[in-house]
Amino acid sequence: MKIFNYRLIIFTLSIIFGVVFSIPSILQTDTGKKISLGLDLQGGLHMLLGVNTHEAVTSKIKTIATSVKYFSDDEELLIDGLSIENESVIFTVLDADEIPKMDEMLKQIKGLDISKDELKYTLKLTAEDIEKTKDLAVAQAVETIRNRLDQFGLSEPTVVRQGLTDIVVELPGIKTQEDEKAARELISKPANLELMAVDEERNDQVNSMTTAQAAAYGNIILEDTKNPNIKYLVKEIPILNGSQVIDAQVAFDMSNQPIINFTLNSTGARIFGEFTGKNIGKRLAVVLDGKVYSAPNIRERIGGGSGQISGGFTVNEAGNVAIALRSGALPATVVLLEKRSVGPSLGADSIKASMIALISGFLVVFIFMVIYYRRAGIIANIALITNIFIIIAVMAMFGATLTLPGMAGIVLTVGMAVDANVIITERIRELLREGVSMAKAIEDGYSNAMRAILDANITTLLVAIILYAYGTGPIKGFAITISIGILASMLTAILGTHGIYEALLSKMSKDKDSKKWFGVK
Numbered sequence: 001m002k003i004f005n006y007r008l009i010i011f012t013l014s015i016i017f018g019v020v021f022s023i024p025s026i027l028q029t030d031t032g033k034k035i036s037l038g039l040d041l042q043g044g045l046h047m048l049l050g051v052n053t054h055e056a057v058t059s060k061i062k063t064i065a066t067s068v069k070y071f072s073d074d075e076e077l078l079i080d081g082l083s084i085e086n087e088s089v090i091f092t093v094l095d096a097d098e099i100p101k102m103d104e105m106l107k108q109i110k111g112l113d114i115s116k117d118e119l120k121y122t123l124k125l126t127a128e129d130i131e132k133t134k135d136l137a138v139a140q141a142v143e144t145i146r147n148r149l150d151q152f153g154l155s156e157p158t159v160v161r162q163g164l165t166d167i168v169v170e171l172p173g174i175k176t177q178e179d180e181k182a183a184r185e186l187i188s189k190p191a192n193l194e195l196m197a198v199d200e201e202r203n204d205q206v207n208s209m210t211t212a213q214a215a216a217y218g219n220i221i222l223e224d225t226k227n228p229n230i231k232y233l234v235k236e237i238p239i240l241n242g243s244q245v246i247d248a249q250v251a252f253d254m255s256n257q258p259i260i261n262f263t264l265n266s267t268g269a270r271i272f273g274e275f276t277g278k279n280i281g282k283r284l285a286v287v288l289d290g291k292v293y294s295a296p297n298i299r300e301r302i303g304g305g306s307g308q309i310s311g312g313f314t315v316n317e318a319g320n321v322a323i324a325l326r327s328g329a330l331p332a333t334v335v336l337l338e339k340r341s342v343g344p345s346l347g348a349d350s351i352k353a354s355m356i357a358l359i360s361g362f363l364v365v366f367i368f369m370v371i372y373y374r375r376a377g378i379i380a381n382i383a384l385i386t387n388i389f390i391i392i393a394v395m396a397m398f399g400a401t402l403t404l405p406g407m408a409g410i411v412l413t414v415g416m417a418v419d420a421n422v423i424i425t426e427r428i429r430e431l432l433r434e435g436v437s438m439a440k441a442i443e444d445g446y447s448n449a450m451r452a453i454l455d456a457n458i459t460t461l462l463v464a465i466i467l468y469a470y471g472t473g474p475i476k477g478f479a480i481t482i483s484i485g486i487l488a489s490m491l492t493a494i495l496g497t498h499g500i501y502e503a504l505l506s507k508m509s510k511d512k513d514s515k516k517w518f519g520v521k
Contacts, residue, residue: 007499011386014491018389025396033396037172038403038477039158039342041351044172045180048338049145049187051165055332056137057087057130059192064109064123065089065237070271071105082237083218089123134165137331142167144330148186148323158401166337172401180341186320190289190330193242193262195272195307196222196234198283198295206233225291232292234285239275244268248325250318253310258318260309262325269305277301288321354407361411362388365418373425374519379500380421383492387417390488391481406477413485416460420493424449429520438508438517442501446494453494461486 024032039046065084068091072079078094093102096119106114106121111129115122125133142161149157149171158170169187174180199219202209206221214221214233224230247263264272276284276298285295286309293309313321365384369377391410395402428445432438461483468479501508508517515521 005499005502007495008503009499011492011496011499014390014496015386018386018393021393021396022389025392033399035392035396036399036401037351038401038406039170039172040404041402041407042172043175043342044170045174045183046338046340046342047169047171047184047187047336048162049141049167049169049334050337051138051141051167051334052332053134053137053165057125057133059331060125060133061087061089062237063241063243064112066239066241067109068105068123069237072102074274075101077101081218083215084236087124090121092120094119138165138167140331141334145169145187145334149183167334174341182316182320184336186323188334188336189320190333192289192330193245193309193325194238194287195240196238196285196287197275197279198285199233199235200282203233206231209233222285222287222290222292225288225293232285232295234287234292238287239284240264240268240271242325244271245325248322250315250322251308257310258313258315260313260318260322260325262307262309264305264307266305269303272305272307273301273303350404351407354404354411358407358411358414362414365414369418369421372519374516376421376425376428376518379497380418380425380493382500383421383489383496384414384417386496387413387485387488387492390492391484394484394488395481400480401477402481403477405475406481409478409481409485413482413489416457416485417489417493420449420453420457420489421497423452424493424497425518429518432514432518432520438512438514439505442498442505446498450494453490457486457490 021033023029025035028034061084065082068079068089069082071077072082075098077098080092080094082089082091084090093099099119102121106112106123111126111132113124113126115124138161142159145167146157146159149159149169157172158168160168162168171183174183199217202217202219206214209221211221215236218236219233220236222232222234224232244264244267245262246265249261251259251261253259280298280300283295283297285292286307287293288309309321362384366381369380371377373380388410391413394400400406424445427449428441431441431444436444464479464482464486468476468483471479
C-alpha cells in the first residue's frame with residue numbers, strides 16, 4: 001500500500017500552492033499578489049503613436065556639433081563658423097597644424113562622412129548610420145515611454161513597437177479624462193533639456209532680428225516659457241543636453257514654488273564647471289523643449305554638476321517633468337495617430353462572457369468524465385481543478401496581465417488538460433478488456449500513453465513559445481496562459497493522477513470492480 005508515495009505528495013503540495021496563491025486574485029483581497037486585468041477586461045486607453053525619426057537624425061547632428069565645440073575648447077583649437085546647415089556640421093580650422101588633432105578626434109565618432117576643402121570641414125552622417133539612428137530612435141522611444149509610465153504608477157502598461165516608426169501603447173485602468181490627459185502629456189513630452197549660452201553681444205537686437213539673421217551668426221531665437229514676448233538669442237550649439245542628466249527631483253524654492261533640481265554625470269559636470277568658470281558675468285539659458293525657463297547670470301564657477309529649473313510649475317507639472325528627465329528625453333517627437341478608449345462596462349461584459357464560457361465548458365467536461373469514466377473521471381476532474389488553480393497562482397506570482405485571449409487560453413487548457421487523462425484512461429481500459437490486472441493495467445496504461453501525451457504537449461508548447469517570441473500584446477497573453485497550462489497539466493494529469501491511483505491501489509484491488517473505477521468490465 002503506497003498511500004504516501006512521492007507522486008501524491010508532490011500533487012498535494014501543488015494543490016496547496018495553487019489554492020493559497022490563487023485566493024488574492026479570486027477574492028480580490030487587499031493583500032497578496034494578484035493577476036492584473038488587461039485593457040480589454042478592465043477598460044483603459046489604447047493609442048497608436050508615430051515617431052518623427054527625422055528629428056533623431058537632426059538631434060544626432062547637433063550632438064556631433066557639441067562634441068566638436070567641446071573638443072576644440074578643451075584642446076584650445078581655433079575654429080570658426082561652427083554651424084549646422086542641411087543636416088551637416090560645418091566649421092573651419094584656422095591653424096593648419098591643428099588638422100591632425102581634429103582628424104584624430106573625428107575618427108572616434110562612428111558613422112561620419114567627412115569631407116574637407118583645405119581647412120573647411122563638412123560632417124554628415126552616412127546613409128547606413130542615418131537608418132541606424134532612425135531605428136534606434138524608435139527603440140529608445142519605446143523604452144523611454146515604458147520607463148515614464150512605470151514611474152507614473154500605471155499598472156501593467158503595454159508599450160510595443162509596430163512596424164518601422166509606430167508604437168502601440170495600452171494603459172489599463174485609465175478611466176477619467178484627467179488621467180488620460182496626464183498620461184498623454186507624459187508620453188508625448190520630449191523633455192529635451194539643453195543648457196545654451198546667451199549671445200550677450202547681439203541679444204539686445206533679438207526683437208528686430210529674423211531667424212535667418214540669427215542663423216548667420218550661428219544663433220537661434222527662443223521664447224520665454226512664462227512670457228512669449230520675451231525672447232532670447234542663444235548659441236545654436238548647446239553646452240549640454242539631457243543625455244548628461246542622471247537624476248531629477250522636485251523641490252521648492254524660497255518662495256515655496258516647485259522647482260526641479262537636476263544632477264549631471266561626470267562628463268556633464270566637467271563641461272558645466274569649465275563653461276561656467278570661463279563665462280562669469282554672462283548668462284546661461286536653461287532650455288526645456290525649445291523654451292527658455294530661466295537665464296541666470298553666472299556669478300561663479302559651478303562645480304558638482306547640479307542645477308535647477310524654475311518656471312512657474314505646478315506640483316504635478318514639476319513631477320511629470322522630473323519623471324521625464326529621469327527616464328531620458330525622447331530622441332524624437334511622437335505624434336498621436338490613433339486613440340481608442342475601452343470603457344470598464346465593456347471589460348465587465350468580456351469578463352462575464354469569458355467566465356460563462358469557462359464555467360460551462362468546465363461543467364460539461366466534468367459531467368462527461370464522471371458519467372463515462374466513473375471514479376477515474378472524478379480523479380481526472382480533481383487534476384483539472386488543480387490545474388486551473390496553478391495557472392492562476394503562477395500568473396499572480398509573476399504579476400502577469402490577464403487579457404481576453406489569455407482567458408481563452410485558460411478555456412483551451414481545460415480541454416487539453418483533460419485530454420491527457422482521457423488518453424491514459426483509455427489505455428488502462430484497453431488493458432482491462434484484455435484481462436490484465438488492475439495494478440498492471442494502471443502501470444502499463446501510463447507507460448503506453450506517455451509518448452503520445454509528451455509529443456502533443458511539447459509541440460504545443462513550442463508553438464506557444466514562438467507565439468510569445470514573435471507576437472504582440474494579446475497574442476503574448478494567450479501564449480503565456482497556454483504555456484503555464486501545458487506545464488501544469490503535465491504535473492497534474494500525469495504525476496498527480498498516477499499518485500492518486502497508487503494511493504488507492506489496495507482498495508481498487510480488493511473491489512476488483514473495473515466498471516466502478518474505469519467504466520469498463
